[in-house]
Amino acid sequence: MTEPQTAAAQATTLLRTLTDAAAEGAWSAPGRANLIGEHTDYNEGFVLPFAIQHRTHVAAARRADGVVRVVSTFDPIPVEVRLDDLPTLFDRPDHGIPEWAAYPLGVAWAAIAAAGAAPGALTGLDLAFASDVAIGAGLSSSAAIEGATASALDDLWMLGLTPLALAQVGRRAENEAVGAPTGIMDQVASMLGRPDAATFLDCRTLETQSVDLGFDAAGLRLLVIDTGVSHSHATGGYRERRASCEFGAAALGVPALRDLTIDDLPRAEALLDDVTFRRVRHIVTENDRVLDTVQILRERGPLAIGGLLVASHASMRDDFEISVPELDTAVEAALRAGALGARMTGGGFGGAAIALVPDALRDAVADAAVQAFADRGYAAPHVFTVTPSRGAGRDA
Template identity: 45%
Template structure:
């Protein structure tokens, strides 16, 4: 994988000219608040230093030409005016390397953003785009949302569109929901576009408002260790959709607009055991987000270590009530806590991907070693790890 700083040079090589600018958007980890956004709930993500970069320049025609540094043989040339959700084979232009098929895979996230902006009434012209980045794909760190958000900012700036960041969040979500066909909420796009360095983003999905909460783990001698289980998380769309539908059904049976309004007493009244489990996760997870935010604001004596048990409780709920973990995630979380982490949980959609662990900085590498040792004992492929640093949201770099 090439460095994100190479995007402009790659653009000059493959497009034969200089890009008009470069835009970056970060991946994210969710500190807490998983699978709550579809129920109008709360979440607390941070942006990562890992990011996607888009180098772009306008064209004189109505074509969208997309090239990926990671998949250089998969260049796409699409008719901008013909982009539509679903089978997009008619969008392609020409033959050979420029027309490998319909808008599928990575290119759909770029094309979907252009489609969503067009559908919202914004005028776009043709664009050449080169994509590069270092957000791991399939690890639950939102590489797809980062790609959408970098593209959205690039198109907004290139064509001087009057679109706010919160509106870009919604358009990027629409691109993923309606064009790509992935039933995501607004968490990932919000983190990528709205997060700021040194802060966690308290996101209220119902009101679509956010609060920047100071998140300085280093001052407390702590770090947030990200353990990538390397269990590639293919988007299990049917499983996600089933859980969303279960939450909607539970809310309807309770006579509520969404599970955001439910209490644990309400949940106990649900006759269906599966609906009770799904709803219980959402209700308790929202409460954990609120409690975590209060601790980070300085409540409970201001000891950041106090969020650790909330992280672990979140993982247990995702494992037992929402049922979106896999053995590697469960082992990583348990092994991290056994090795001295204050708390650990899966982050992202689940079914693979990453675990985060709150650890003392001077114990972080040892915790990672212990997790790796447990993986080896069980015959899992070795995990990797890095430290999550709250980083800036999407912005222009050139």
């Protein structure tokens, strides 16, 4: 029996269906899991994500006709744009680019602007994508395609952008080309990942620190429990939560909720309606939990952070109201089966939960989650381990 192709091989195979030109190389970027710090990024706060082993791969070949053409295993119909049209491609909301293609083409658009490059001086490209990052699971498949594209274009077009600048390119593509109002956490995690480490990011200053996680030494694994409930950052609840945060900051007279502390919460409660206050309280307390997690990891190690993960989930469930019954079921089942801590991760309204689990209990926790879903009549979750891994870059 022939083994299924890896995502990297799928990208190369797909490229060959597009062109006879020689491949210029292959690049990839990881998805990410967020250990703690949810919805704090666009509030200029603190986050602690890490790159995972699941990646989006792109294979590229040059073209001589001034066209950038993108294709994916998820949608094998190529989408092409002339280089000369790229600078103004996303000036209008009715640009007509399919949503998936707006990610890589949006990166090309934003990268040209960031580098101050002249489209006429750049070469056309064929870009073929394949991925093993689960879509809709809160693992940022979007940042993975952005990071892979940005890395490839930076090399092929010799743009000379730093990893942080490439992360900013990805964020601009997602915000303006795709229309998803996300912060920069996902892109930074994907670009700057390091094995067995998380990236502590100050979303205001964009300063980063690598924080050792020590999961292997402590005999721990991080399980992802993908509920299978899909979500979309570009619509609905995500936008509403961001608007509530901006309203709360304005009402309290601060540039962003990052500028509030726990001591400000009584004033916030007096000034704000109940819903807005609870949104604000989540952000303020979540920022504190991120800072506490970084300190505990450095001083005591990963065995001591479980309670912070549990408190984070409760805050997202009760104050920010972005959990769903399937996510709550996953968290509760994992904790009952022996997880040290568990929480939903990602934008919410679906996606995945994470559970920090002693290696000896990994199978028991996974089985408990599957059984809990069956008991409640939910479709079976997809449970797998994520490993803190390297960031974006060239593979071949």
